[in-house]
Amino acid sequence: MSAEPIATFESSLDEVGVELVRTSADQFESALTPLLDAPAVGASLPFENVSLPDAVETDPGVEKLEAAKTGVTAAGYGIADYGSVIIQGGPDGEEPASLYADEHVAVVAGSDVLPDMDATFDRLAEDIRSGTGQAIIATGPSATADMGALVKGAHGPVEVTVVLLEDR
Amino acid sequence: MSVDTRQRKAERIRHLLETEGDSVHKNTQVFNNGRYESTADLEDYEALKDEARAIKEDAIERLPELVDRVTETIEANGGTVYVADDAADANRYVTEVADGRDVVKSKSMTSEEIEVNESLEASGSDVWETDLAEFVLQVADEAPSHIVAPAIHKSREEIAELFNAYFDPEKPLETAQELTQFAREHLGEKIADADVGMTGANFVTADTGTLALVTSEGNARKCVQATDTHIAVAGVEKLVPRVEDLQPFVELIGRSGTGQDITSYVSLFTPPGDSPTFDGDGELGSGDDREFHLVLIDNGRMEMREDDQLRETLYCIRCSACANSCANFQHVGGHAFGGETYSGGIATGWEAGVHGADSAAEFNDLCTGCSRCVNQCPVKIDIPWINTVVRDRINRGTDGDLDFLVDGLTPDEEPGGVDLQKRLFGNFDTLAKLGSTFAPLSNWVAQTGPARSLLERTLGVDSRRELPAFERESLVEWFENRGPRVDPEEARRQVALYPDAYTNYVRTERGKAAVRVLEALDVRVDVPAAGESGRAPLSQGMVATAQSNAEDVYDSLAPAVAAGHDVVVVEPSDLAMFHREYERLLPEDEYAALKDRSYEVMEYVYGLLENGADLDALPEGDDTRIAYHSHCQQRTLDLEPYTVAVLEDCGFDVTTSDVECCGMAGSFGYKSEYYELSVDVGEALVDQFTTENTADRTVVASGTSCLEQLDALLARRPAHPVRLLDTR
Numbered sequence: 072m073s074a075e076p077i078a079t080f081e082s083s084l085d086e087v088g089v090e091l092v093r094t095s096a097d098q099f100e101s102a103l104t105p106l107l108d109a110p111a112v113g114a115s116l117p118f119e120n121v122s123l124p125d126a127v128e129t130d131p132g133v134e135k136l137e138a139a140k141t142g143v144t145a146a147g148y149g150i151a152d153y154g155s156v157i158i159q160g161g162p163d164g165e166e167p168a169s170l171y172a173d174e175h176v177a178v179v180a181g182s183d184v185l186p187d188m189d190a191t192f193d194r195l196a197e198d199i200r201s202g203t204g205q206a207i208i209a210t211g212p213s214a215t216a217d218m219g220a221l222v223k224g225a226h227g228p229v230e231v232t233v234v235l236l237e238d239r
Numbered sequence: 240m241s242v243d244t245r246q247r248k249a250e251r252i253r254h255l256l257e258t259e260g261d262s263v264h265k266n267t268q269v270f271n272n273g274r275y276e277s278t279a280d281l282e283d284y285e286a287l288k289d290e291a292r293a294i295k296e297d298a299i300e301r302l303p304e305l306v307d308r309v310t311e312t313i314e315a316n317g318g319t320v321y322v323a324d325d326a327a328d329a330n331r332y333v334t335e336v337a338d339g340r341d342v343v344k345s346k347s348m349t350s351e352e353i354e355v356n357e358s359l360e361a362s363g364s365d366v367w368e369t370d371l372a373e374f375v376l377q378v379a380d381e382a383p384s385h386i387v388a389p390a391i392h393k394s395r396e397e398i399a400e401l402f403n404a405y406f407d408p409e410k411p412l413e414t415a416q417e418l419t420q421f422a423r424e425h426l427g428e429k430i431a432d433a434d435v436g437m438t439g440a441n442f443v444t445a446d447t448g449t450l451a452l453v454t455s456e457g458n459a460r461k462c463v464q465a466t467d468t469h470i471a472v473a474g475v476e477k478l479v480p481r482v483e484d485l486q487p488f489v490e491l492i493g494r495s496g497t498g499q500d501i502t503s504y505v506s507l508f509t510p511p512g513d514s515p516t517f518d519g520d521g522e523l524g525s526g527d528d529r530e531f532h533l534v535l536i537d538n539g540r541m542e543m544r545e546d547d548q549l550r551e552t553l554y555c556i557r558c559s560a561c562a563n564s565c566a567n568f569q570h571v572g573g574h575a576f577g578g579e580t581y582s583g584g585i586a587t588g589w590e591a592g593v594h595g596a597d598s599a600a601e602f603n604d605l606c607t608g609c610s611r612c613v614n615q616c617p618v619k620i621d622i623p624w625i626n627t628v629v630r631d632r633i634n635r636g637t638d639g640d641l642d643f644l645v646d647g648l649t650p651d652e653e654p655g656g657v658d659l660q661k662r663l664f665g666n667f668d669t670l671a672k673l674g675s676t677f678a679p680l681s682n683w684v685a686q687t688g689p690a691r692s693l694l695e696r697t698l699g700v701d702s703r704r705e706l707p708a709f710e711r712e713s714l715v716e717w718f719e720n721r722g723p724r725v726d727p728e729e730a731r732r733q734v735a736l737y738p739d740a741y742t743n744y745v746r747t748e749r750g751k752a753a754v755r756v757l758e759a760l761d762v763r764v765d766v767p768a769a770g771e772s773g774r775a776p777l778s779q780g781m782v783a784t785a786q787s788n789a790e791d792v793y794d795s796l797a798p799a800v801a802a803g804h805d806v807v808v809v810e811p812s813d814l815a816m817f818h819r820e821y822e823r824l825l826p827e828d829e830y831a832a833l834k835d836r837s838y839e840v841m842e843y844v845y846g847l848l849e850n851g852a853d854l855d856a857l858p859e860g861d862d863t864r865i866a867y868h869s870h871c872q873q874r875t876l877d878l879e880p881y882t883v884a885v886l887e888d889c890g891f892d893v894t895t896s897d898v899e900c901c902g903m904a905g906s907f908g909y910k911s912e913y914y915e916l917s918v919d920v921g922e923a924l925v926d927q928f929t930t931e932n933t934a935d936r937t938v939v940a941s942g943t944s945c946l947e948q949l950d951a952l953l954a955r956r957p958a959h960p961v962r963l964l965d966t967r
């Protein structure tokens with residue numbers, strides 16, 4: 072992990088209105104807790120020695136999902152140039168948890184921050200060929216200008232925060 | 240076109256200018272400015288466009304193979320591919336799959352093209368558009384006015400009024416936030432209840448069967464996530480060979496469209512996926528039984544692929560840049576500048592290909608060929624050319640009689656069916672020659688009441704426009720009498736000044752100024768008797784006449800070119816002919832020879848000064864305040880900076896306009912059906928030249944049309960910039 076893409080990532084995120092919270096695996100829970108508005112939902116995290124606190128419901132029904140204030144999921148990788156995260160949706164429910172809650176908290180490993188779209192598509196192609204059924208390049212919150220002015224939060228989240236695991 | 244048809248057209252345009260013009264203008268302006276900003280940040284913008292173009296050329300070339308490939312891939316993934324010949328075929332398949340179940344849709348222009356909602360509803364399905372703009376239109380029962388932002392013609396107030404009347408909420412909705420929240424909740428229920436999710440696809444990769452969807456609201460994701468049957472409807476041209484091929488498009492499409500570096504979501508679905516879905520009893524159930532159908536629509540596309548002129552249309556990624564950068568579109572929107580489904584510059588190609596020439600004929604004239612869209616298109620489609628070709632085909636398709644009035648004035652290469660108005664403007668050279676021969680009598684007669692009303696009734700020449708006044712002595716005649724003034728032995732360069740029809744017969748003063756300015760810089764000038772460039776007939780869709788004019792012009796200029804002289808052009812639209820359209824009208828070597836040797840006059844002066852000519856030979860600007868409007872085609876060729884640089888070097892204080900076009904666009908502003916739109920577009924330029932900083936400035940403009948428009952709409956009389964350099 073070089074420092075450069077991370078710095079670019081942070082400023083690109085800032086441009087699209089997304090806060091970056093830097094932490095490490097052992098500090099993860101204390102970094103996450105202030106970001107959680109109840110009720111919170113999520114999908115289990117794939118990072119070694121990192122797990123979601125009990126307050127995060129990982130097997131919500133439709134009603135809980137729709138009422139969720141926070142949704143915590145992993146993101147496969149980040150794109151420094153664009154301030155994007157790639158949400159890979161699978162059987163664990165990353166897609167609904169990242170989509171229905173008012174705020175999406177995306178957890179990214181520091182080593183998975185890629186510099187640009189070129190590098191991203193190399194990774195994406197590899198992942199898709201080995202079976203990733205769904206990859207969303209998500210940049211900032213959902214938005215619409217269809218109602219006569221720009222509104223943040225259309226069908227998807229109103230707010231996005233990225234938690235970066237610097238030692239992963 | 241009959242007087243009635245013209246009047247109906249004019250009324251319809253007037254109505255749209257009044258009701259939708261303001262919203263469309265405001266919103267397209269945001270997209271247009273956003274695109275300029277966002278693409279300027281992209282280091283390798285041109286290279287990305289080349290890459291995108293190459294991928295599309297290759298994909299369309301190999302389309303049948305890609306269809307086979309994607310079918311194999313998706314079937315191996317557990318989905319189904321259906322290639323539908325036409326709209327009816329597609330609708331039959333989709334309704335069978337939906338089988339009366341409720342459908343939620345994300346935005347898809349292709350589904351508008353086949354009108355699938357009607358078929359689904361007729362077979363008992365409830366269908367909900369979940370894209371908020373499409374939802375507004377569904378409630379309002381209106382058609383899209385823009386291919387990316389379909390409700391661009393509606394203001395917040397209008398949407399609030401519509402929702403309050405239709406849904407009668409407890410507390411009336413007012414702000415955009417409230418409207419969005421309301422729609423989200425309303426549609427959220429529909430999404431939770433629906434069984435079938437329908438999407439379009441911006442791209443489909445043949446190697447992995449991946450759909451790329453470019454969206455911002457998140458509704459497409461929900462439509463796919465919450466239902467267990469996914470139907471994607473896409474034109475066959477959406478196929479690209481590999482996942483990696485998506486990269487340039489992902490970087491270009493948001494920037495080119497709404498001016499965002501990237502939209503909130505670019506979803507890459509490789510269905511059927513395994514993400515949990517909503518089951519009937521409020522649980523998140525396993526996604527293992529998801530069903531997926533890709534419906535690839537032909538509907539005329541395979542024929543377009545065989546058509547050398549229309550093929551390029553299939554490269555279009557429907558980003559809307561050609562609509563947003565179009566002055567006419569900005570003012571009137573897609574309800575006028577559009578056919579049955581598609582709108583904006585490229586809509587002519589799409590409509591001609593999928594719905595037929597009649598649908599294209601309705602709006603095709605609104606493309607004036609200003610070419611502002613050309614550099615904006617991420618796949619480098621020559622959109623004005625597509626409009627010209629389709630116009631030519633429409634001309635040839637209609638029967639008509641030669642009228643006594645125009646017969647004789649129209650020695651063109653066209654068949655009898657061409658509309659008289661088009662014939663008149665297409666043969667401007669002949670008209671100008673006659674007008675000049677009989678000037679000033681011809682000018683007096685033409686301006687009389689009876690003559691104007693006859694012109695308006697028979698040819699649709701709007702009587703509110705002042706007609707050009709022809710000079711008795713043409714520029715060529717003036718030069719013949721006067722002769723060259725610089726000895727070829729001592730000349731810095733030798734040039735042929737091209738006497739375009741306006742400079743030759745109408746605005747001879749700018750031609751004379753150009754001659755004197757060049758001579759002041761020690762250039763030996765000759766003015767050969769070359770005819771009209773072909774721009775006039777081309778803009779009427781008279782391609783054969785344009786070609787014959789082009790050949791004649793080349794013959795007249797060939798001796799100068801062969802002698803190694805340069806060709807200097809005053810009128811930017813004619814230089815644009817030499818540099819762009821002649822590629823399609825002349826043999827390759829002739830095109831290349833003329834292109835390499837020809838320059839816009841101020842560009843040429845700039846070059847002379849850069850190469851040692853004496854700036855002191857030109858007048859001192861003394862900080863004279865100038866407002867300069869470059870010409871649309873001149874800007875497309877990136878030639879505006881030369882005029883500004885020369886004027887500034889001479890000591891003028893220059894400010895420039897930034898509207899896309901003056902609205903006159905050759906004959907367009909003379910046509911009675913378009914006069915009001917032309918003036919509406921021109922007013923935007925006038926606004927820029929009547930601000931505190933510009934109101935006192937001397938106005939100069941490079942194009943004849945721009946000069947006429949400014950002359951009509953401004954109190955100050957504008958001139959060509961070369962006249963500022965003329966000591967006379």
Ligand code: SF4
Pocket residue numbers: 495554555556557558559560561562584585612615616617618619620622
């Ligand atoms: S023709 Fe080009 S600019 Fe116009 S919508 Fe298609 S891709 Fe975009």
